[in-house]
Amino acid sequence: MKKLDESLLLRLPPFSQLSRAQIRKILDQAQTKRLDEGGSFFSEGEEATRFYLLLDGHIRVIKTTPAGDQIIVLHIAAGQLFGIAAALGHSLYPATAQAAAESLALSWPMPLLQEFSAIYQGFATENYKVVGARMQEMQSRISEMATQQVEQRVATALLRLTNQAGRKTDEGIEIDFPITRQDISEMTGTTLHTVSRLLSGWEKQGIILSTRKRIVIVEAHQLVRISDNLT
């Protein structure tokens, strides 16, 4: 309900064409939730009662297989809606939304999702675009997993992360939230050992810089070359 939030929302795609009054009305119905790294907004299998908008931070969406291993399905950056699967006919959250860094989100009761879509021009179409973009990303990842080698997949994953959460520094582009080799292995379907070996190699070649939980891409074009398998 702070003024801060109002102007913030105005800049976000789902709400960009609304009036101040409309924004305030929407905000009145929202809850704020702040989580430390590692906390979950909701978990796979829970009843999908609310949908969310990430104001700040980063979220990883995790699925756990019957066998018990976790894999990271996608990442969500600030400004994006999440937990909207119910609009697609699911009554349960299909995955877990976990904070990859300290995160702040607004949430609304699920029935308002339909209401917002019906009432506010642009909200629905923005919704679809989010879904469409995610479907494309998932398709790409299926292709990658099917055809690419581990080395290429890891390179691709890093590039994707820089696109979604890259922050320019004087050394290169830094991935703007804490991320471990384990995380990357869960994104690419390999082991943290292999990821560690690859990153070490790349660091020796000056392609990246890396400290604990932090990765900076120095020569992105080299990663592109690797992900395209031009050896």
Add this chain to the structure above:
Amino acid sequence: MKKLDESLLLRLPPFSQLSRAQIRKILDQAQTKRLDEGGSFFSEGEEATRFYLLLDGHIRVIKTTPAGDQIIVLHIAAGQLFGIAAALGHSLYPATAQAAAESLALSWPMPLLQEFSAIYQGFATENYKVVGARMQEMQSRISEMATQQVEQRVATALLRLTNQAGRKTDEGIEIDFPITRQDISEMTGTTLHTVSRLLSGWEKQGIILSTRKRIVIVEAHQLVRISDNLT
């Protein structure tokens, strides 16, 4: 425009709650397209001008990687809508829709997609359900590719196919359209050689029967066991 089509449509989810008159109006605006095995309704990258409803046959949705290998993203069974990605903000078809068997489909100009959604109760929600189901399937496949061995993935793929296109025979459940080892390898991200070896092994064990382009699952529970890695 045949009577056949009218009653057929009435039974399909997207149109199940419509009146005869509404159905006729919808049909008047539709084109019919029949394709032999191997033909394409549309191709990846083309401008998305029409959306489709599969009346009969089976379709495989293919993506080609920059490197040139094809992978089968998903299969579409009779009664399902396809080519509706434009509703999600894409102006180009994101993949190729190829007939896996002789197929018959209706199609409408893309603008009618919004119109149908707006006018006809149930059409829009049915649409979402299709999208939701496909997203879940894609998520599952990402998990599988990330965590499962090739043998498990192939078993899972066969089970999925029997669910989507299984036809009961006296020998077991038959996959109801022509499918090659190559196809299966493109679904599971492996080579046709490995698939051939696996299927041969399973046939020796009496789990499946297989002739050229035809697969019959005899002991589905054994496949479930394999896909769950209970060796």
Add this chain to the structure above:
DNA sequence: ACACGTCTTTGCGCCCCGACAAACAGCGAG
């Protein structure tokens, strides 16, 4: 300052599965 937990690195051996090659079987065309 110290101890502890988390994250990371590195080595080694094995096995799955991809690459290559060659032959066979089924089906349609002429």
Add this chain to the structure above:
DNA sequence: CTCGCTGTTTGTCGGGGCGCAAAGACGTGT
């Protein structure tokens, strides 16, 4: 009937990357 194309089988070989194990680096809390 025979040819040719497409799909399938089977063998051998080699390597990428996973499992296992252990130690090292970094950050944190007390």
